[in-house]
Amino acid sequence: MSRLNGNRAKAEREGLKVNVAILGAGRIAHSMAKTLLAMSNDDRYKNLIAPYAVAARDGQRAAEFAKQYGFPVSYGSYDELMNDPNVDLVYIATPHSLHAEQGIGCLKAGKNVLVEKSFTANTAQAEDLLRVANETGLTCTEAIWPRYMPSRKLIDDVIASGQIGEVKAASANLGYAVIGKPRMLDPNLAGGALLDVGVYPLNFLDMALTDTSDRTIDRIETSMLPYETGVDAQSSTTMFYDDGVMAMASSSMLATSDRTGVVWGTEGYLMCQNVNNPESLDIYDTEHQLKGRIDIPAQLTGYEYEVASAANAVLDGRIECPEMPHADTLKIMRLMDRLRAAWGLKYPFE
Template sequence: MSRLNGNRALVESGQAKVNVAILGAGRIAHTMADTLNRMASDPRYASWIHPYAVAARDLDRAQAFADQWHLDKAYGSYEELTADPDVDLVYIATPHSLHAEQAELCMRAGKNVLVEKSFTANTEQARAMLAVAEETGMLCTEAIWTRYMPSRALINGVIASGEIGEVKAASANLCYPVSDKARMTDPECAGGALLDVGVYPLNFLDMAIGADHGRTIDHFETSMSPWPQTGVDAHNSTTLYYDDGTMAVSVSSMLVTSDRGGYVWGTEGYLVVTNINNPEAIDVYDNDHKLVRRIEVPAQLTGYEYEVADAASALLDGSIECEAMPHADTLRIMELMDAIRDRWGMKFPFEK
């Protein structure tokens, strides 16, 4: 058990902070390290969040990372990191295919985990991870930042208010030219557009018109265009049909650039979200396409601070999941992505 699990009083008294460690030292790990440094200097977080350690498979690389971001400790193996009794929360920043074994390693060593999206490569791995969380009492939550951001409540507030009437359809897309990254085209790394970028439009739709509003998916249609050398999805499109007849389209690609827009269409107007991957503004239009108002999203440090704060707060309450991304939500999205891949006939080598 982590030294702080369920011990909010110790932190609130100023006797301790939540020590956050990073497992992995790649690009996204640097973004998290920057976030933790900013949190440590921000009055909202400085009293209880501490950037503590990093682990990589090479000690020199880990030490260079720790020096750059002023971390207390650097470890040349993940096992050494999990053996440190002062680590409270581990952010897992490695490829999807490694998340399950690394999260289990951490939880069985008494460490809470914040696991970068996609949570795992498939639902089977996700269920196994969450079973370990139940067994050990460790927090295990998915780090899909849009679920934790204030923009979620702002978007849902517009829809729930009836300002755009009865919602009947929606669309979301996220496309980046990232096929030059080896992991993106490698089936052994659970590559392809869906798990890396496609998870965002699916989550956007789940929040904006799906489960957050009581709808469930009745059925879907989907297609993809494969990466020629390895067969993972390069482009994909999925049309979701909900139980009340509402329809939504999710598009993602690792070959092109898209507008990253989220669109929710109602009988009295529609809303446009600028950048579903990190919402910048929400524009509300009437039926004459007149801009009624623009809702600005609150200023942020990097956007990662919300998931860190929620995870730290949950572990201090002794919870094994975060309210913003409970296990049921993670499993629902993983099951949907499994079903989409199954329709394509696309399995990763470790699944066969």
């Protein structure tokens, strides 16, 4: 058990913070390190978390990473991280195919986990990881940052207010030219656009269309263009819900898209600039005239919200975060499995 799990009173009494360690030292790990450093110097978070350690398979790389960001501890193996009793929360920043194994290892070692999206490579792995979370009673949550951001409630509030009328459809897209990254092309690492890029449009649509209703997907039409290594390069999906609402998602790792998410209503539409990290929300009427603009609150990096939520879950002894409960993680994993099945895409380890 973590030294702080469910011990908020002890933490406050003894001035203890949630020690966060990063497992992996790649690009996304650097983004998280910058976030933790900024949080440790911000009045809103400095008494909640502490940047503590980083682990990599190469000890020198880990040491250089720790020195760069001022982390007091580094490890040349993941096992060393798992065996350190001072680690409270582990951010898993490795390829999708490793998340389940590493997450389970951390949980069994008494460490709470914040697992970078995609949560795992498939639903079976997700169920295995969440089963161990339930058995250990430790926090286990998916790091899909728009789920935790203030913009999520702002979008919900616009839809609930009736400003765009009754919602009938929505669309979302995300594309980056990232084929220069070997990880993205490797089927053994669950590469491809879907788990890395396409997961964002799917989450945007799920939040916008199902958070406040019981609608479920009735039918899916989807197609995919494969890359030469066999992973999905870009895809288009239309989902038809049981109440007649329609949603369209597209993703690409070949090209840069406009990243917009739009919710279409009978009285207008809501446009979100950048479904990956919302920058503004614009409300239009039926004549396409701008009715209002909602600015997104200033943020450190955008990752701070998921870290704070996970840290608070640790202190409260909760196994999940309200912004991304296990049921929602499983829903998205099952949807992505369904899409891959329609495409005939399997990873070598499945």
